[in-house]
Amino acid sequence: MNARAELSLLAAGVRRIAEWDAEDGLIGYPPARANGWPELVTACRLKAPEAFAAAAALGHASGEDAPTPEGQLDVAHAPAQDLSTAPDLAPPSETPSALAATRPTLPAVRSELGDCQRCKLATSGRTTIVFGEGDPGAELMFVGEGPGFFEDQTGRPFVGKAGELLEKMINAMSLTRAEVYICNVVKCRPPENRNPEPDEIIACRPFLHAQIRAIRPKVVVALGKFAAQVLLDSSEPVSRLRGRWFEYVPSQLAELDSAAVAPVRLMPTFHPAYLLRNPDDKKLCWADLKLVMGELGLPRSAL
Numbered sequence: 001m002n003a004r005a006e007l008s009l010l011a012a013g014v015r016r017i018a019e020w021d022a023e024d025g026l027i028g029y030p031p032a033r034a035n036g037w038p039e040l041v042t043a044c045r046l047k048a049p050e051a052f053a054a055a056a057a058l059g060h061a062s063g064e065d066a067p068t069p070e071g072q073l074d075v076a077h078a079p080a081q082d083l084s085t086a087p088d089l090a091p092p093s094e095t096p097s098a099l100a101a102t103r104p105t106l107p108a109v110r111s112e113l114g115d116c117q118r119c120k121l122a123t124s125g126r127t128t129i130v131f132g133e134g135d136p137g138a139e140l141m142f143v144g145e146g147p148g149f150f151e152d153q154t155g156r157p158f159v160g161k162a163g164e165l166l167e168k169m170i171n172a173m174s175l176t177r178a179e180v181y182i183c184n185v186v187k188c189r190p191p192e193n194r195n196p197e198p199d200e201i202i203a204c205r206p207f208l209h210a211q212i213r214a215i216r217p218k219v220v221v222a223l224g225k226f227a228a229q230v231l232l233d234s235s236e237p238v239s240r241l242r243g244r245w246f247e248y249v250p251s252q253l254a255e256l257d258s259a260a261v262a263p264v265r266l267m268p269t270f271h272p273a274y275l276l277r278n279p280d281d282k283k284l285c286w287a288d289l290k291l292v293m294g295e296l297g298l299p300r301s302a303l
């Protein structure tokens with residue numbers, strides 16, 4: 001087992017322990033104690049046998065290995081691994097969370113989402129979860145804010161008036177809708193098309209990150225304030241972010257995979273719904289999309 005697979009398996013085990021503890025009513029953990037290691041190993045053995053077995057096979061979980069004084073992994077003494085040749089990870093079959101995988105598959109992410117009840121948008125009148133659609137191997141991905149009425153009815157992202165405009169924009173880039181991937185920050189329609197609230201974004205955000213990790217596009221276009229701010233962890237208005245290139249590095253890639261995977265380039269621009277209300281700004285959006293076309297090497301004749 002290579003280092004990435006080992007880390008992924010151990011992280012999945014720790015997550016599983018935390019989830020089970022939360023189901024038992026635990027709301028936090030006490031600070032690490034110097035003699036707490038055997039207890040932790042016992043808990044690991046009981047609650048995450050696959051992670052324990054993996055660690056034991058590597059000689060790290062006998063119950064006799066002391067943690068470092070700070071209670072952290074002793075990475076300085078870990079054997080060197082060539083991560084650049086490591087295969088992409090599929091989530092272990094026993095692992096309950098596709099989100100923990102460095103590169104999940106889209107079906108695994110959708111399966112993990114399930115009949116999601118993780119935020120109040122699940123019970124505020126949604127008809128269906130709008131996961132996203134398009135080419136799972138797309139080089140270009142568009143991320144919007146959240147489903148509206150028609151999206152909620154059909155289960156497809158961007159199918160109303162704003163969707164028609166987005167499709168025109170995609171076609172103007174000499175692409176078809178089927179050649180890109182389209183999704184939103186939140187997957188359920190906020191009531192009355194209000195803005196998604198922070199707790200809803202936080203609950204849904206891991207699935208967006210997992211979608212991007214699954215697709216690994218070359219470029220993500222963040223449509224509007226919410227997509228730009230969530231993907232960049234920024235509070236700047238989109239009017240100041242648009243037209244500039246950023247690097248999007250999914251958090252788990254940053255930890256596990258940054259040496260092996262090129263970061264995704266991110267271009268914020270205006271949301272099509274905003275452009276319908278402010279058509280004078282279409283030229284600014286088109287200027288942003290031309291930068292994207294140049295980055296992707298799309299035919300200049302369409303410029």
Ligand code: SF4
Nearest residue numbers: 116119122187188204
């Ligand atoms: S918005 Fe996201 S987190 Fe909230 S219920 Fe829908 S799928 Fe779940």
